[in-house]
Amino acid sequence: MRVISAAKVEEAVGSLFLKANTVIRPDIKRALKRAYAKETNKLAGELYRIILENAAIAKTKRLPICQDTGLPVVFVEAGEDVRIKGGGLEGVIQKAVIRSYKKYLFRASIVSDPLKRESRSGFGPAIIHLELKKGKRLKITVMPKGFGSENKTRMKMFNPTVRITEIENFIVECVKNAGSDACPPYIVGVGVGGTAEKANLLAKMALLRPVDKNSRKKHILKMEKKIYSMINHLRIGPMGLGGKTTCLGVNILTYPTHIAGLPVAVNIGCHATRSAAVTI
Amino acid sequence: MKNALKICTPLDTDVIKKLKAGQFVFISGTIYTARDQAHLRLAGLIKSGKKLPLVLKNQIIYYTGPTPAGKGRPVGSCGPTTSSRMDEFTPSLLDAGVKVLIGKGRRSQEVVRSLKKNKGVYLMAPAGCGAYLSERVKKAKLLTFGDLGPEAIYKLEVENFPAVVAIDSRGRKITA
Numbered sequence: 338m339r340v341i342s343a344a345k346v347e348e349a350v351g352s353l354f355l356k357a358n359t360v361i362r363p364d365i366k367r368a369l370k371r372a373y374a375k376e377t378n379k380l381a382g383e384l385y386r387i388i389l390e391n392a393a394i395a396k397t398k399r400l401p402i403c404q405d406t407g408l409p410v411v412f413v414e415a416g417e418d419v420r421i422k423g424g425g426l427e428g429v430i431q432k433a434v435i436r437s438y439k440k441y442l443f444r445a446s447i448v449s450d451p452l453k454r455e456s457r458s459g460f461g462p463a464i465i466h467l468e469l470k471k472g473k474r475l476k477i478t479v480m481p482k483g484f485g486s487e488n489k490t491r492m493k494m495f496n497p498t499v500r501i502t503e504i505e506n507f508i509v510e511c512v513k514n515a516g517s518d519a520c521p522p523y524i525v526g527v528g529v530g531g532t533a534e535k536a537n538l539l540a541k542m543a544l545l546r547p548v549d550k551n552s553r554k555k556h557i558l559k560m561e562k563k564i565y566s567m568i569n570h571l572r573i574g575p576m577g578l579g580g581k582t583t584c585l586g587v588n589i590l591t592y593p594t595h596i597a598g599l600p601v602a603v604n605i606g607c608h609a610t611r612s613a614a615v616t617i
Numbered sequence: 618m619k620n621a622l623k624i625c626t627p628l629d630t631d632v633i634k635k636l637k638a639g640q641f642v643f644i645s646g647t648i649y650t651a652r653d654q655a656h657l658r659l660a661g662l663i664k665s666g667k668k669l670p671l672v673l674k675n676q677i678i679y680y681t682g683p684t685p686a687g688k689g690r691p692v693g694s695c696g697p698t699t700s701s702r703m704d705e706f707t708p709s710l711l712d713a714g715v716k717v718l719i720g721k722g723r724r725s726q727e728v729v730r731s732l733k734k735n736k737g738v739y740l741m742a743p744a745g746c747g748a749y750l751s752e753r754v755k756k757a758k759l760l761t762f763g764d765l766g767p768e769a770i771y772k773l774e775v776e777n778f779p780a781v782v783a784i785d786s787r788g789r790k791i792t793a
Contacts, residue, residue, distance in 0.1 A: 380641065380781065383618050384743060387779070391749035395694075404684050404694035404747035404767075442685040442693055444767050454654070485699045485721075518699045518722030520745040576721065576744050578781065578791065609745040 339416070339473040341617055343424030346475070349615050350433035353479040354409065355441050357613040358401045361392040364547035365524070365585065365610060372522060372575075372582035381580030388575065388608060399441070403520075403609045406443035407481030409434045409463035412542065416472040427465060434463045446484075466538065478545060478614040483607060486523070489515035492537060492602035504529070504601055505560060509567045511603040512584065517577020520607035524548055525568065525587045528602040530594035539590040540604035545612050548586030561587045575608070623777070627675050633716055636738050636782045638789040643777040644740075648677040648719070650771040652698055655762055656706040663709050670761035671770065674714030680721075682767035683757075684747070691757040692773070694747030697721040700739070704728050711735040719780055733788040740780035753778045 366389075373385035395402040411430055421429065438445070438460035447459030491511045495504060508527055515523065528539025551558045565587045574580030585608065594600065618641045624632055626646025636642065649671060651659065662669055680700055684693030700720030707718065708731035716737045721744035732739060742750060756774035763769050783791050 380639070383641070387743045387746050387749055391743070391746035394752060395748040398748065400687070400748040400751060401684050401694040402748060403745050404682060404696050405698070406684060442687055444682065444684040444693075446682075446767065488699070516723050517741075517744075518701055520721065576741055576781065577723070577783075607745055 338418055338420050340420050340422050341475055342422050343429045345617060346421060346426065346429050346477070347433040347436075349477055349617060350411065350430055350479065351437035351440070353477060353613040353615060354434065354437040354443070354481060357479050357611040358406050358441070358443055358481055359395050359399050361395070361402060362610065362612065364549055365608065366392060368548045368585040369608065372585070376580050376582070378574065378578065378580035380578045381574045384575040384578060401443060402611065403483055403607075404444060405446065405483040405485060406438065407483045407611070408447060408487070409438070409461060410480040410482050410541070411463050411465045412478040412480070412545070413465060413467045414470050414474075414476040415467060416470055416474045418473045419475050426467075430465055431462050435460045475617045476614065477617070478612060480541070480545065480612040482541070483609070486515075486519040486605045486607045486610075489519050489605040490537070490540070490603065492533065492600065494533065495599040495601055497596060497599050499599060501560065505564050505567065507601060508564050508587070508603055509571070511605070512568050512573075513571060515605050517573055519605055520609060521573050521577065521584070522575060522582045522608050523584045524606035524610050525564070525584050526604040526606055527587065527589040528592070528604070529589060529599070530592040531600060533600050535592055536600035536602035537604070539592060540602040543588035543590045544604060544606040544610055545614075546588045548588070552589055554591070557589050557591060561589055618779070626677060628677070628716060630736060633736060633738055634786050636785050638782050638785045638791045640782045642740065642780050642782060644677070644780060645776050645778070646774070648679045648773050648775055648778070649760065650681050650683070650773060651678050652680050652682050652768050653702055654765050654768045655770050656703050656710070658762060660706040660709045663713050669713070673710060675716050676714070677717040677719065678710065678715050679719040679742070679773070683751075683771070684767070686757065690751070692751055692754050692771070695751050695754060696747035697742040697744055700724055707731065711737050724784060729784055729788050729790070732784055732786060736786045738782055738786055739784040741783045742778070742780045750778065
């Protein structure tokens with residue numbers, strides 16, 4: 338049994354949210370630079386210049402990349418041989434999120450009751466996804482998820498006999514539906530398989546994979562590349578101004594599913610998709 | 618940006634009529650923040666004929682909910698939020714005198730019609746660039762609805778605040 342102190346977990350979660358909210362992901366920065374380099378549409382080009390300058394300002398002045406510092410999402414992969422000393426894992430993470438959001442002046446975007454919408458001092462609670470793994474390690478990934486993009490989430494329960502092209506068209510249609518509303522160029526997270534909630538979770542986790550990395554499964558990689566090309570033909574471009582790039586990457590994750598169904602979920606990530614991870 | 622037009626508030630009708638979809642502008646002067654809950658309240662007050670906490674005539678409304686201000690700054694990050702959520706309230710605000718809306722993304726046909734009718738314009742600010750836009754805000758003052766936190770109405774003094782004309786006063790659009 339390996340013992341990790343609650344204080345160490347708290348420190349890690351706090352630092353990860355600071356990093357995620359103020360430092361652009363290296364894979365996204367690379368992708369944006371590539372999009373800027375090949376853009377011939379002047380307005381769209383100017384937008385890429387501003388987006389990259391925004392990232393530089395955010396980093397040097399420790400300002401949030403985006404004012405929507407999101408609904409804090411935390412993915413935990415906990416080794417079965419790990420024990421947290423000095424506090425429960427859930428409590429420690431929630432405490433760390435609130436402390437970090439307060440300290441670094443992130444936005445209180447959470448209302449405690451979704452219908453009454455009264456309390457507005459909310460930094461949390463964070464949504465925590467816990468996965469048990471073999472071993473002694475603790476991996477924490479944070480994602481402050483902005484709701485401009487989250488609002489564009491869609492899912493569909495396809496028939497198991499569906500043609501792949503129908504799934505591909507559905508995913509492209511989801512991006513078309515998002516249009517210019519959710520800060521394109523997008524990262525398109527797709528979850529295929531499992532149950533309804535598993536597909537949605539996979540779609541969100543897909544956003545964590547670097548945009549310049551494709552699936553290792555050949556048939557999925559082929560789908561990713563095809564959908565990527567179809568989406569970029571939509572010519573929505575940054576802010577909807579047109580241009581060559583509407584998505585920076587299509588990331589698909591799959592999971593075994595039931596003989597009677599085929600859940601497909603799409604979670605849109607904006608050009609300021611933020612995440613950071615550490616293994617303790 | 619070359620060929621960008623510099624405009625100062627208060628904007629008179631002649632300047633607004635000159636703005637064309639696709640044009641890049643830099644705004645200097647006063648703008649007011651308002652997003653979802655502030656819109657719900659303002660539209661409610663307008664509907665019931667009650668006194669408004671601010672004069673809307675000829676004003677600019679910016680859809681944003683800033684992060685708290687750090688030391689020595691008027692505001693934190695303050696990029697635009699999705700405009701379409703404000704669509705159902707926008708025509709009543711335009712009828713009450715608002716001339717310019719700033720946000721991101723698409724608008725409904727009703728908003729386009731109301732912009733035409735009221736000779737107003739819809740601008741898009743660089744989306745997802747809250748830190749960059751924060752640098753263009755020189756002063757910020759809480760005006761009303763303080764209980765709404767980041768959704769309160771703030772009066773901002775901006776300098777060379779960049780935006781693209783997305784729908785002009787003739788109803789012409791840049792985005793699909």
